[in-house]
Amino acid sequence: MKTIIIYFAFLISSFAIGSMEAQETTAEKEQHTTDSIARVQKIKDERIRIATEEEKEKLKKEIQRINENLESGWYDKERAEKEKKEAAKLAAENIKNRIVIIENEVAMAERNKESGTYLEINLSKGKFNLDIDTPDKEERMVEKRTRNDFVLAFGFNNALESGQSINNSDFKLAGSRFFEIGWAWTTRVFENTNWLRVKYGLSFQLNGLKPTDNRYFVQDGDITRLEEFEYDLDKSKFRMDNLVVPIHFEIGPYANRYDKGRRKFSTEDQIKIGFGGYAGFNIGERQKLKFNDGDDQKRKDKSSFNTNEFVYGLSAYLSFGGTALYAKYDLNPIFASPNTELNNFSLGLRFDVD
Incomplete structure (x- = not known):
């Protein structure tokens, strides 16, 4: 009788320990997923910030070039204002398109469950060397x-x-x-x-x-x-x-x-x-x-x-x-x-x- 009681107690203990381990594993996975999502979001936000700053810097240089041409007499005031508006519009479109590209990259990686997706997506991968290709680049020759x-x-x-x-x-x-x-x-x-x-x-x-x-x-x-x-x-x-x-x-x-x-x-x-x-x-x-x-x-x-x-x-x-x-x-x-x-x-x- 004593032997039966011992076996029964051991069986109950095994079920209890297994249940606790399962709960702990699930909690760890949920925490890992939460942390990964946070890291991806942070990386995506950083890439969007960098892309936006790059386009703003290009716009700043373009405005500076237009102002120099205006001061030298190469451009009249009407042409300078027109090109400033075109440059601002181009920068806004570039920012919009680059944000879409970044979001699509991240979504595709998550959808395909790429190995190490959350850790391998990095800032350098999201940097694009997009040139502002305006007619004035040739004109500056x-x-x-x-x-x-x-x-x-x-x-x-x-x-x-x-x-x-x-x-x-x-x-x-x-x-x-x-x-x-x-x-x-x-x-x-x-x-x-x-x-x-x-x-x-x-x-x-x-x-x-x-x-x-x-x-x-x-x-x-x-x-x-x-x-x-x-x-x-x-x-x-x-x-x-x-x-x-x-x-x-x-x-x-x-x-x-x-x-x-x-x-x-x-x-x-x-x-x-x-x-x-x-x-x-x-x-x-x-x-x-x-x-x-x-x-x-x-x-x-x-x-x-x-x-x-x-x-x-x-x-x-x-x-x-x-x-x-x-x-x-x-x-x-x-x-x-x-x-x-x-x-x-x-x-x-x-x-x-x-």
């Missing part, structure tokens, strides 16, 4: 600051002594001409605006003078003067050839244009004002005479005529597009001392062809 042009100029030429007027000039107004050909480079001074440019290059100038009253130049030692020719002159022309380096500061409005996504500071169809000067060397002079002494004759004189070897002067132009009204004035006298100072000047058209 800026054309080179320096461009080059072919320069061609021609027009009327003349020379005056101090106190002399154009009306009593010693040279024909219509017959005296100049010609210039060269190459020029234009560099905008500032990075993000084009209101000021520097234009410089190399030019070959031909300045021609046709004396009035059947005269020509005669050199007598260091003195060069005009004298009447012994026969009737069909042609009397004195020419000076110069090789110079011109430098101009160019100002004027410009248009913001695009060419295959590249930002251009265009001066096409814009007024431009250039002012500056030139310096170089006289590389030759000659005089051509054509006259009738009973037998048509031509004569070329290539003496130095005591001209100044170093030439320098002032020049300016007023341009619309590629065509300009062009003027230049030699500060150096044509003939060296002790000759009377005679300064050459020109007025004509200039063409800059890119």
Whole structure:
């Protein structure tokens, strides 16, 4: 009897202990699940926060870029406001879409009961390198600051002594001409605006003078003067050839244009004002005479005529597009001392062809 009582007590104890262990295991599982859900929620919230901050930072940089373009004159106020609204809208859409992506990732992992789901989902997995792909990314590609042009100029030429007027000039107004050909480079001074440019290059100038009253130049030692020719002159022309380096500061409005996504500071169809000067060397002079002494004759004189070897002067132009009204004035006298100072000047058209 005693043995039966012992077995019965042992059986009851076993059932009691098993029941307690089962209850403890269930409680642990429930606590583990609760903790896992909390961790997932925390991670998801953190990923959403990071995604939101990333998009806000991109928006901040985009607004800063737009403001810089507004301050530099590249954007007007209307365009800046429009692009700010578009950037804000884009950032809001990106935040919304990234939150949906994060929530869908977590839901799919839970649904598929992925191994270690609650512990393996981490912050780095939720970081996306999404670029704000706006049209202005290409627009920010800026054309080179320096461009080059072919320069061609021609027009009327003349020379005056101090106190002399154009009306009593010693040279024909219509017959005296100049010609210039060269190459020029234009560099905008500032990075993000084009209101000021520097234009410089190399030019070959031909300045021609046709004396009035059947005269020509005669050199007598260091003195060069005009004298009447012994026969009737069909042609009397004195020419000076110069090789110079011109430098101009160019100002004027410009248009913001695009060419295959590249930002251009265009001066096409814009007024431009250039002012500056030139310096170089006289590389030759000659005089051509054509006259009738009973037998048509031509004569070329290539003496130095005591001209100044170093030439320098002032020049300016007023341009619309590629065509300009062009003027230049030699500060150096044509003939060296002790000759009377005679300064050459020109007025004509200039063409800059890119």
